[in-house]
Amino acid sequence: xxxRHPLVGALSAVALTFxxxxxxxxxxxxxxxxxxxxxxxxxLSLRWFAQALSYGPFLEALRTSLLVATAGTVLAxxxxxxxxxxxxxxxxxxxxxxxxxxxxxxxxxxLVLGYALFQILMVTFRVSAFGALLAGHTVLLLPYAVRVTxxxxxxxxxxxxxxxxxxxxxxxxxxxxxxxxxxxxxxxAACVLSLVTSFNNVPLSLLLNGxxxxxxxVAMLHHVEFAFDPxxxxxxTLLLVLxxxxxxxxxxxxxxxxxxxRQEADRWRP
Numbered sequence: 001x002x003x004r005h006p007l008v009g010a011l012s013a014v015a016l017t018f019x020x021x022x023x024x025x026x027x028x029x030x031x032x033x034x035x036x037x038x039x040x041x042x043x044l045s046l047r048w049f050a051q052a053l054s055y056g057p058f059l060e061a062l063r064t065s066l067l068v069a070t071a072g073t074v075l076a077x078x079x080x081x082x083x084x085x086x087x088x089x090x091x092x093x094x095x096x097x098x099x100x101x102x103x104x105x106x107x108x109x110x111l112v113l114g115y116a117l118f119q120i121l122m123v124t125f126r127v128s129a130f131g132a133l134l135a136g137h138t139v140l141l142l143p144y145a146v147r148v149t150x151x152x153x154x155x156x157x158x159x160x161x162x163x164x165x166x167x168x169x170x171x172x173x174x175x176x177x178x179x180x181x182x183x184x185x186x187x188x189a190a191c192v193l194s195l196v197t198s199f200n201n202v203p204l205s206l207l208l209n210g211x212x213x214x215x216x217x218v219a220m221l222h223h224v225e226f227a228f229d230p231x232x233x234x235x236x237t238l239l240l241v242l243x244x245x246x247x248x249x250x251x252x253x254x255x256x257x258x259x260x261x262r263q264e265a266d267r268w269r270p
Contacts, residue, residue, distance in 0.1 A: 023240065030233040037230055048234035058235060060212075061219035068130075068205075068215060069198035072137035076194055077187065079138070080145025085175075087146070088153040102146045105139050113139070114207035122208070129210025136204050141194040148193060152186025153179075192250045196243060 025039055030048055032041030052058065080102070087099055105113060117136045121127040127135070160182065164174045180187070205215040214222075220232045 026233050027237050027240070029230045030237040032230050034230075036228050037233065048230045049238065052231055052234040052238060055231065057219055057223075058216060061214050061216040064130075064213055065199050065216040068133055068137055069195050071134055072141050072198050073191055073194040075134070075138040076141035076145040077149075077190060080142050080190070081149050081187070083146050084150035084153055085179075088150055099146070099150075103143045106143045110140070110201070110203035111207070114204040117204075118207050129208065129213040133205060133208045133213060133215070136208050137198045137201065140201065140204055141198055144193050144197065145190050148190035149183060149186045152183040152189075156182045188250060192246060196246070 028039050028041055029037050031044050031046070032038060033043030033045035033047065034041065083102060114136060117132060117139070121132040121135060122129070156179065160178050161174050164178045169177065199215075200217060201215070202217045202221065205218050206221070209215065209218055216235075220235060224232050
């Protein structure tokens with residue numbers, strides 16, 4: 001059957017409209033010259049983009065988001081990469097009991113995870129809002145670091161490591177000079193996925209924020225509670241452009257699609 005069934009085409013069009021329609025509406029609203037959210041826009045203007053780039057509360061929240069996302073990603077990789085190495089080189093499968101333990105933060109609803117961390121860290125141990133926020137994001141990102149780097153490690157040629165050890169290289173030299181360069185695309189993909197996940201997170205950040213420690217998505221949520229202007233739409237459009245650019249660069253440099261294709265194949269391998 002060479003032709004495509006008309007019903008498939010219709011369903012595809014409905015799915016694309018459902019997925020892309022809200023994005024196009026937000027982008028259209030961001031370019032409006034009016035003072036309120038309306039579509040189609042009342043004239044075209046870049047005024048809201050200029051205001052978004054100079055709005056103090058959003059800039060402060062952006063700094064917090066970047067700091068938390070970067071630090072959380074580094075900590076998640078520092079913890080997740082050794083776990084992936086232990087699972088991949090220690091004979092245990094990632095879908096085993098130990099691997100399942102490190103995927104629980106993805107399975108547990110973020111509101112439940114955030115409330116638990118709030119009670120333990122902020123109420124019981126009096127941890128600062130920034131410390132609790134960083135710990136929460138690290139826990140949230142840990143499964144991504146373990147699974148993505150573990151997938152690249154599973155596809156790596158183990159004979160290269162054995163050859164390095166046979167030539168006298170120690171464990172650390174083998175890891176830094178052989179293993180790490182081989183799994184570098186997976187590490188880069190894990191970094192990008194973790195950064196995007198942390199930066200866009202709302203439920204966990206909403207429960208663990210405090211005075212002076214508010215992330216950008218939470219600040220945007222608070223803004224729309226009291227204002228009906230297109231400022232948040234402009235910020236969303238800027239973030240959308242940034243996310244697409246990061247994904248394209250990552251795909252170009254590290255083969256983002258190949259990493260996740262290997263991860264999916266490893267997931268279903270018997």
